[in-house]
Amino acid sequence: MSQSIEKKILCIVGARPNFMKIAPVIRALNNAQHSFNVRLLHTGQHYDAAMKQSFFDQLHIPEPDVDLGVGSGSHAVQTAEIMKRFEPVMDELKPDTILVVGDVNSTIACALVAVKKGVPVIHVEAGLRSGDRSMPEEINRVLTDQISDLLLTTERSAKQNLVREGVSSEKVHFVGNVMIDTLLYNLNNAVPSGDTIASCLDTERAESVGADYGLLTLHRPANVDDPVVLERLLRTLVDLSGKLPMLFPVHPRTRQCIDGAGLNQLVADSQLYLMPPQAYLNMLGLMKGARLVLTDSGGIQEETTALGVPCITLRENTERPITVEEGSNTIVGSNPEKIKSCFNDIMHSGGKAGRTPEYWDGKAAERISDVVGDWLYKK
Ligand code: UD1
DSSP states (O other), X not given: OOSOSOEEEEEEEOSHHHHHHHHHHHHHHHTSSSOEEEEEEEOOSSOSTTTTHHHHHHTTOOOOSEEOOOOOOOHHHHHHHHHHHHHHHHHHHOOSEEEEETTSHHHHHHHHHHHHTTOXXXXXXXXXXXXXXXXXXXXXXXXXXXXXXXXXXXXXXXHHHHHHTTOOGGGEEEOOOHHHHHHHHHGGGOOOHHHHHHHHSOHHHHHHHTTOOEEEOOOOHHHHTSHHHHHHHHHHHHHHHTTSOEEEEOOHHHHHHHHHTTOHHHHHTSSEEEEOOOOHHHHHHHHHHOSEEEEOOSHHHHHHHHHTOOEEEOSSOOSOXXXXXXXXXXXXXXXXXXXXXXXXXXXXXXXXXXXXXXXXXXXXXXXXXXXXXXXXXXX
């Protein structure tokens, strides 16, 4: 087929973990040997400056061509609202394909609208499975993969998951991890941890942290929605912060849960230091400088593996098994004794350094643009 007519690709983002994935993809598509007409749509799922604009600014993501401005809501309301607002945009823009990333509500909502209009869907970060269908993200992953036409994976095990679910292996391409593209691209520009700590904590607290600290993130519904579970976790982390000061950039939903459960006092006099959500380059600096990281995030399991920083995952499972098999990640769940034992182990032994997985080399987005070009222009 002639390449004279540029194929139009509509890239979709919605929530914080999407932004670092789309940045290298847009850059690679714009620099590709195939010529594409690339547009960007933001659903507005995440809208606070700390959750959105700082990422666009630091990662030089172009301002979206369209912002659906959906904001917060229950899963049903948020997903439905995105679909309702996205459909007329599809009619107007008439893309040749849409490209979605990750596993958030915006991913499935836009994929569903496109596929019903006969517009093919590209899914970046396809095939990851935790096996835990109580996670909203797992439902989003399984469903998005079922209706995608081109499935691009970050680790080889993803293809086995997809084939097991009946996806044709011809649609699946192992390209590597775009989140790690962003990490490697920005590593030298990470904000030194000391600067971030000094700007977020008072002098006394900042001095108590010094250069030796742990880093914590927490936002999964399973960990934060139930006040009993949240309190038990925070008590454990407050205990551990006595051995190693702990920095805790707090996600908005977690902030609501801490406030709602009246748990601010629990952490007030401890060395577990609550901070606002961090911009990308600040978070990167904090991760890089941490002795260890505790998290229930998916992306941070990968980023710590790429950085060789020991990671304790506060979940019962992971959809990113390579971070455990090859990387620096250990899955411990939310049991206090298991968390303490893993923490103490890392404090004594230094923890797993791991190695960098295959194709987590900063070139995943270039591979994506090659695969997408071949697929769009030669099919
Ligand atoms: C979403 C994703 C999750 C991802 C996480 C990263 C789904 C199902 N979940 O979860 O996979 O790991 O983002 O951040 O899509 N809020 C704000 N400001 C914002 C955004 C949210 O205050 O900019 C508050 C809202 O009150 C909202 C709550 O945070 O109710 C949760 O936001 P939402 O987008 O529904 O899901 P997350 O928990 O962030």
